Amino acid sequence: MANAYENYLKSVNANRNIAERPPGKYREKLNYLKQLIREYVHENAALVDELEEIQTTIIIRKEERKFLLRKLCEYEPQVATEVQNVAKTGFSQSSHLDNKKGKKRANNDSSDRKSKSRKNSRSRKKIVQPIPLDNSGRPIFPIELGNLTIHCLGEVVADRCEFHSEDVIYPVGFISTRMYGSLDDPTVKCIYSCKISEVNGLPKFEIEMDDNSNPIIGDTPDVCHSLLLQKINDALSLNVVSTRPRGNDFFGLSHPTVLNLLQSFPGSRKCVNYKWNKFEVSRSGDVHTEDNDAALSYEYLQRSINFCKYKMAPDILQKPSNDYLDSKDNLHDYLLNN
Incomplete structure (x- = not known):
């Protein structure tokens, strides 16, 4: 009886190993899917690195644009006035369109007009930081x-x-x-x-x-x-x-x-x-x-x-010495080159 039971256990374990082991066809598919996953992971990492580089480049370009515009406004007052006028006209046009939309809605519903006016009045309020006060209500310095x-x-x-x-x-x-x-x-x-x-x-x-x-x-x-x-x-x-x-x-x-x-x-x-x-x-x-x-x-x-x-x-040029500029030829060359 003991030998028969041991033979039975061996046969069960052998069948279980055969059932758990995938056939050759599915094993190849599994290996192929694993390889695809590895490739996608590496590709995703490369795309993330490239995206970070592009974002850094965009930030640098924005800083350069602001810097160049500021320098241009310093040396060209007309450009500064044009920039201000464009900003004002753009803001006035957008506010004018918003006012038209508000009037149309106000004609349709008076209650909406009141609520909108209240929201606008609240938006005009400036938010201030709470500060410590003494017993008499005066601010505590600093x-x-x-x-x-x-x-x-x-x-x-x-x-x-x-x-x-x-x-x-x-x-x-x-x-x-x-x-x-x-x-x-x-x-x-x-x-x-x-x-x-x-x-x-x-x-x-x-x-x-x-x-x-x-x-x-x-x-x-x-x-x-x-x-x-x-x-x-x-x-x-x-x-x-x-x-x-x-x-x-x-x-x-x-x-x-x-x-x-x-x-x-x-x-x-x-x-x-x-x-x-x-x-x-x-x-x-x-x-x-x-x-x-x-x-x-x-x-x-x-x-x-x-x-x-x-x-x-x-781009910074060193100023030449006075002895160098005393000569007319040197002065002429300096003015032409600079």
């Missing part, structure tokens, strides 16, 4: 707003038009700091202090580097900012950043959180030329708007410096 830090808001001078414009208010005693490239070496990060004071009944704007005793003083924030950008270019002997100023942004006067705080001052309502804005405090928490402009951000300034060194360095 106020951190990304690369910008507000140390003092100052006092609003409402009885004189020189201390405000349509977009911003210039409070006396305003102090802010911002991280930016140093005047000695723009590749080194430095802290700049921006201040507003009153001299002879007029506002005075000042940008001062922490380790520099010579502040940049001007009648407007744009004048100070333009001089700062020009000194940055002079320090590198390259036009790494456009000297078109954004003084209000550099000082932090146009930041929505700062505008919201200044509008809460009692005298801000008496600023005749200032256009009132609507604000809404963000419910989600901090609202950080990154300054992607080399004139405001230290990180983007470094990108512009690296890009200019890579693109413009081979």
